[in-house]
Amino acid sequence: MASNLTTLRNLLLLTLALLAGIVTAYILSPQSGSPGQPMLKTLGGDFTLQGVDGDVSLHDFKGKVVLIYFGYTHCPDVCPTSLAVISQAMKNLDPDQREQVQPIFISVDPDRDTPEKLAEYSAFFYPSIIGVTGSREKIDQTVSQYGAFYRIVDMKDSAMGYAVDHSSRIYLINKQGELSSTVAHGTPPEKLETEIKALL
Structure with a gap:
């Protein structure tokens, strides 16, 4: 009896593991864990x-093709890196593009991050980047719509007071206003350029 229960338990665990693998493969695409098409269809929208x-x-x-990035101006490294990638990809396009x-x-x-501060910060990376903010409620709604995330991290011993951990993806919106794909942090500008051109 004990042997039969052990066998059943092992079969159950194996089945659950296989199901988890199938679900993961369905949701994630092969490129750096980018959300696959089935998941993308549930994300995005106007704000x-x-x-x-x-x-x-x-x-x-x-x-127009829209590139969306969630971050903040006090971000020490992740945001500057991603905005620099956006900047270089934009520079790689010809003027008409x-x-x-x-x-x-x-x-x-x-x-x-006030609108004025965001305008100055964004323009430092590329002149046409628009920096936007809003109420916490509106930001949370937009973050949720796009499957992004962030959390406040207290830094009691720092003059900053707190930092913000956040996801780091570039969201590509097609000319119809639909979320088309995402680009993971660390993707080179040339790859982003290719993704943009595919939507033009």
């Missing part, structure tokens, strides 16, 4: 946040 010149909505850029692309930097740190 309205605040830029230095007023409201900024995704639908404002219908007919650049006109068809709109990068948006969404802050997950509204307590420190």
Whole structure:
């Protein structure tokens, strides 16, 4: 009897492991764990946040390819690296192609990132990047829509007071306003350039 129970338990564990593998393969694509098409169809959507010149909505850029990145201006390394990748990819495009692309930097740190600060910070990397923020509620809603995440990390012994851990992906929105693909942190600018051109 004990032997039969052990066998059944092992079969159950094996079945669960196989199911987990199937689900993971279904959700994730082969490239660096990017969300696969079935998952992408459930993500994305319109939003309205605040830029230095007023409201900024995704639908404002219908007919353009939109690049979205979630981060914050006090980020020590991850955000500057990703924004530099966006900047270089934009520079690699020819002028006509650049006109068809709109990068948006969404802050997950509204307590420190004002629209004015975001405008200055974003322009440092590339002139056409629009920095936006909003209420915590609106930011959380947008983060959730895109399957991103962030969390506040207290730093009591630091003058910063706190840091923000966050996901680091570039979200590519096609000209119809739909989430088309994501690019993982560390992807070279040339790869992002290729992804952008595929949507032009």
